[in-house]
Amino acid sequence: MKLSPAYLKWREDVVQEGRREMVENLLKVRFGSLDEVLAGVIPSMLQLPPEELTRLLLTLSREELLERFGGGSN
Template sequence: MRLTPLYQQDREQAKQQGIQQGERLVVENLLKVRFGEINNELQEIIEPLLALPPEEFTPLLLQLSREELINRFR
């Protein structure tokens, strides 16, 4: 059975959205564990962090201080 191109496109888009949501949860959880509540300053850096691949943003979240993260991604 062949899937129609539109269905395949919708399916791929849904898959990508799921991956992006998962990555966002990982970033938010790491920030919460390291720094407590996510204030406005930390909230502002989530999107720039997510522009990086997970293998790049994960070590940064684990190694950089709150101030270093904010300064780097503002």
């Protein structure tokens, strides 16, 4: 059975949205809230492979994450 391009796109979007929600929730838990600055670097974070992203989210400070992903130091 061949899957349609529209279905594959929808599926990719759903997976990406779930990944984004996981990152948002992890940032909220680690730092108490998700401000505009942190939210602004999430698209850059999502470019990493899941294992690398998870490691960085669990080990880097807020400032280190912002520096690494281009959000400055606010």
